[in-house]
Amino acid sequence: MWLQLRCGLEPKTLAALTVVLVAAAVFAAMHFWSDRPASVRAPERVGEAAASGADADAGGPVTPEPSPGAAPAAGPGGPAGSGVPGAQIVVDVGGKVRRPGIHRLPSGSRVADALRVAGGARPGVDLDGLNRARVLVDGEQIIVGAPPGPAAAGGTGAGTGGPAAASGAPAGPVSLNSGTPEQFDTLPGVGPVLAQHIIDYRTQHGGFRSVDELREVNGIGDRRFADLQPLVRP
Secondary structure, eight states, X not given: OHHHHHHTOOHHHHHHHHHHHHHHHHHHHHHHHHTSOOOOOOOHHHHHHHHXXXXXXXXXXXXXXXXXTOOOOOOTTSOTTSSSTTOEEEEEEEESXXXXXXXXXXXXXXXXXXXXXXXXXXXXXXXXXXXXXXBOOTTOEEEESOOOOOOXXXXXXXXXXXXXXXXXXXXXXXXXXXXXXXXXXXXXXXXHHHHHHHHHHHHHHTSOSSGGGGGGSTTOOHHHHHHHGGGEEO
C-alpha cells in the first residue's frame, strides 16, 4: 500500500511487478544452488593404488604387473634371445670327431656346442681354421679336420694332379659355412679379397643357408657364380 500510494501505481501494475520480483528471486536462488561446491569421488584405480600402498606398509606382498611391451622371459627349454622357448636346430657334424652324425641343438648354439655334442675332435686334429664362436643355422653341415683343397700342380708329372688339380680347383666342394680363407682362395676366380668378402657375409648373416646366397656377396656376379656353384656347398 505504501508503494502504491508513493508511486501512484495501479493494483494490476503492482501485481505484475511483484510477480517479476518473485521470479527473479527464484532464478537467483537456483543459480547459486547449482554453483555450490560438490564432493568428487576418487577414481577406482587411485583407490586400488592406495590399497596396495597400505598392504606394502603393512608388510604384505605386492605383485608387480609386467610393463606393456616387455619381452617375455625365455622358458627353461630355450636359450635367452631365441624368441621361441625350446626351439631347436639340426646340424650334421662330420669329419674327425668322436661321434659324427646328426645332432639336435638349441637355437642360437655355436660351433663349439656342436663339437661338444659330437664328443669333441679326435686327438691331434687342428681346429685353427674352424670358427668355434660362429652361430649355427638349421640344416648346416660342419666338417672337422678337413684339409684345404690342393693347389694347382706345378706342371711336372703329367696326369698326377687330375683335372681338379690342373684347374686349381679343390678336390671336393668347399663349405661356405666352415671354409677357411685358404680354401676359398683355391676356388677359380677367388682371391684373398673376395675370400674375405665371403667370410664377412657369413659372419654378418649367421652363415649361408643355400649356395644361392653366394650371389649376394660383394664381387660375385652371375658369371662367377656359375663357375663357383658346383664347387661349393652350404
